[in-house]
Amino acid sequence: MEHAEPIALLSFDIGSIHIGPTVLTTWLLMILLGVFSWLATRRLKVDTPSGLQAMLEGVIGSMEEAIRAVAPAHGVQLLPFIGTLWIYLVMANLTGLIPGLGSPTADLSATAALALLVFFSVHWYGVKTSGWGYLRHYLAPTPLMLPFHLLSEISRTIALAMRLFGNIMSLELAVLLVLLIAGFLAPVPLLLLHIVEALVQAYIFGMLALIYIAGALQTQPLQK
Numbered sequence: 001m002e003h004a005e006p007i008a009l010l011s012f013d014i015g016s017i018h019i020g021p022t023v024l025t026t027w028l029l030m031i032l033l034g035v036f037s038w039l040a041t042r043r044l045k046v047d048t049p050s051g052l053q054a055m056l057e058g059v060i061g062s063m064e065e066a067i068r069a070v071a072p073a074h075g076v077q078l079l080p081f082i083g084t085l086w087i088y089l090v091m092a093n094l095t096g097l098i099p100g101l102g103s104p105t106a107d108l109s110a111t112a113a114l115a116l117l118v119f120f121s122v123h124w125y126g127v128k129t130s131g132w133g134y135l136r137h138y139l140a141p142t143p144l145m146l147p148f149h150l151l152s153e154i155s156r157t158i159a160l161a162m163r164l165f166g167n168i169m170s171l172e173l174a175v176l177l178v179l180l181i182a183g184f185l186a187p188v189p190l191l192l193l194h195i196v197e198a199l200v201q202a203y204i205f206g207m208l209a210l211i212y213i214a215g216a217l218q219t220q221p222l223q224k
Helices: 021-041 051-070 072-097 108-130 132-139 143-182 188-217
Strands: 012-014 017-019
Touching (some): 021 051, 021 108, 051 188, 072 108, 108 132, 108 143, 108 188
Antiparallel strands (some): 012 017
16 A cells, blocks of 8 residues: 655646645645634624634734734734734744645745735735825935835845745754754754744744835825
């Protein structure tokens, strides 16, 4: 009987599109989070909340409080995006602890996609709040500054992708190397470090995204 192949080794093609382990793991996380969200919220109660409901309300309340600390007037507006980003990143970063799976965020293509999502979200929120006049701030204080503003946008997007990728990839590599050299018990402290670092990196990525979006929301369009 053949052994089941771990998802980290699976890949296939749909026409000219290659589907690798990072995409498969991301799809799996999306399905699990979607099913969990539906099950956890289908019987909410106001008078007698369950323990799970109380825990989820505490998590959502903490995220909204963190968002309001950076963008006081936009907590409700930003919670769906930033909250979802935080939840996904925590789960994605911790997925590497499961045998047969790898963290999607240990793949540069995944972190680059997340960074691009943040990049476009920043300008979407900016235009939504201030109109297309928001884009004129790239010409301040003089149109000569446009190339420098654009370079700043590109460099911070690249840094956002590389920071998350580098930290998660290095943690997984360190655990693998110690496991190969010292056996199964030695990596336990590194696994604990992985959990802490996964939470920290998810928080940092989401907080940087929040800061960038808050900056766009607070940008005043230049007058013609």
